[in-house]
Amino acid sequence: MTNQELATTIIAALDLDPAPIAIAFADQPPIGVDVIQSEVPSSCSFWRRAEQGVFYAPAEAHFKCPVGAMVMGFELPQPVVDELGQLVNNMCDCGYMASDEAAHIPTVPFRPKGTVYGPLAAFPLHADAVVCWLSPVQAMIWNEACGEGRWDRDVSAAVTGRPACAALPAGINENRPVLSFGCMGMRTFTEVADDRMLATIPGAVLAEFASKLQAMRSTNDAMQSFYKGRLSSP
Numbered sequence: 001m002t003n004q005e006l007a008t009t010i011i012a013a014l015d016l017d018p019a020p021i022a023i024a025f026a027d028q029p030p031i032g033v034d035v036i037q038s039e040v041p042s043s044c045s046f047w048r049r050a051e052q053g054v055f056y057a058p059a060e061a062h063f064k065c066p067v068g069a070m071v072m073g074f075e076l077p078q079p080v081v082d083e084l085g086q087l088v089n090n091m092c093d094c095g096y097m098a099s100d101e102a103a104h105i106p107t108v109p110f111r112p113k114g115t116v117y118g119p120l121a122a123f124p125l126h127a128d129a130v131v132c133w134l135s136p137v138q139a140m141i142w143n144e145a146c147g148e149g150r151w152d153r154d155v156s157a158a159v160t161g162r163p164a165c166a167a168l169p170a171g172i173n174e175n176r177p178v179l180s181f182g183c184m185g186m187r188t189f190t191e192v193a194d195d196r197m198l199a200t201i202p203g204a205v206l207a208e209f210a211s212k213l214q215a216m217r218s219t220n221d222a223m224q225s226f227y228k229g230r231l232s233s234p
Contacts, residue, residue, distance in 0.1 A: 001207050001210065003022065003120050003121060003122075003123045003127070004121045004122070006120060006206060006207060006210050007019060007020055007119070007120040007121035008121070009210040009211070009213070009214050010120070010130075010132070010210050010213060012214070012217075013141065013210070013213035013214045013216070013217040014132070014134070014138045014141060014142070014213065014217070015138070016132060016133075016134075016138065018051050018133060019051070019119055019120065019121060020119075020120045020130050020131065020132045021047055021050040021051055021117060021118065021119055021120060021130070021131050022050075022116075022117070022118060022119070022120040022123040022125075022127035022129070022130050022131075023047075023050075023115060023116070023117055023127060023128055023129045023130070023131065023168065024115070024116040024123070024125040024126065024127055024128050024203075025072075025073070025108065025110065025112035025114075025115055025116075025128050026056065026112060026113075026114055026115065026116050026125070027112060027113040027114065028056075028113070028114070029056030029114070029116070030056070030116065030124055030125060032124075033054055033055060033056050033116065033124065034053075034054075034055045034056065035055065035056045035057075035058070036049075036055050036056070036057045036061055037058070037061060038061065039060075039061055039062075039063065039064040040061065040062075040064065040065070040189075041064055041065065041189050042064075042065040042068055042185055042186070042188075042189035042190075043062045043065045043068025043069060043071070043072055043165050044065075044068065044164055044165055044185070044186045044189060044190050045065075045189045045190060046062075046115070046117050047117070047131050047190060048190050048191070048192070049117065050117035050118050050119065050131075051119060053118060053119070053122070054116065054117070054118030054119070054122055054123060054124060055116070055117055055118065056114055056115070056116050056117075057114055057115050057117065058113060058114040059072075059074035059075070059112070059113055059114055059115075061114075062074060062115075063076070063077070063080045065185075066080050066081075066083045066084035066087055067084065067087065067088075067105075067163050067165070067185075068163070068165045069084075070084055070105075070107060071105065071106070071107050071108065071163060071165045071166050071168070071169060072107075072108055072112075072115065072165065072168070072169075073107050073108030073109065073110055073111055073112060073169070074111070074112065074113075075111050088102045096162075097162070105163065105166050106166050106169040106170045106173055107169050108168065108169045108172060109169070109172065109173060126203055127203040127206060128172060128202070128203045129168050129171060129172060129200050129201065129202055129203060130200065130201040130203070130206060131168075131198070131199070131200055132198075132199040132200075132201075133192055133193075133196040133197070133198065133199070134179075134196060134197045134198075134199050135195060135196060135197075136195070136197075139179060139197050139199070140220075141213065141216050141217055141220055142177070142179060142199055142213065143158070143179065144216050144219075144220070145177075145209065145212040145213045145215070145216040146176070146177050146179075146209075146212075148179075158179065159179045159180065159181060159197075160178055160179070160180040160181070161180060161181045161182070161183065162182075162183035162184075162185075163183050163185065163186075164180055164182040164183045164185070164186035164198050165186070166180075167179075167180040167198055167199075167200045168200055170200075171200045171201065171202040172202045172203075172204075175202055175204055175205060176202070176205065177199065177200065177201045177202070177205070177209050178199070178200045179197060179198070179199050180197065180198040180199070180200070181197060181198075182197065182198045186198065
């Protein structure tokens with residue numbers, strides 16, 4: 001499927017709004033793609049901007065968010081490394097995370113010089129990851145399509161949390177879709193609605209998972225019809 005077909009399938013399966021956005025790590029902007037040089041307060045801020053069109057953001061545009069820049073796999077200059085260390089110390093001091101936890105936060109497994117962002121439907125490259133915002137009912141279908149609703153599996157790590165951006169490398173590294181509650185930084189800087197969850201799909205399984213979402217939507221439509229019949233029966 002093309003990126004446009006993949007986007008159409010995912011949107012239809014989930015009644016998704018806003019539409020999914022795509023992310024690809026790249027060392028230079030593709031021909032004809034705008035470059036954003038200005039820094040943003042968080043790496044996840046780019047996800048919302050990507051809803052409006054395709055653009056390239058170099059690594060340095062992410063450096064105002066040291067945790068996000070680390071998670072995205074960028075090579076960090078020493079001032080950003082120092083700021084990252086201080087930020088992690090502050091998080092530990094206030095009880096936000098344990099002192100030995102930071103070393104286990106997943107990171108993108110390569111060292112890109114920048115990132116291409118944009119709507120999946122108009123994305124000019126193969127996506128390394130796709131980001132969606134899900135309501136509880138959409139997350140239900142997503143969870144079932146992942147197979148994580150099954151009771152004969154290990155359910156210990158079905159949903160991730162802070163930092164929200166870690167859902168990207170977690171999915172890429174483990175080659176699986178990821179649901180995340182996000183983090184307060186994500187909710188502050190993206191201004192996403194309180195009733196939305198973060199969901200990511202690694203590019204390697206994008207077509208396969210889009211088909212699973214489509215099939216699970218059909219299954220849930222059939223179950224809904226059955227339940228409505230029970231509801232209306234005397």
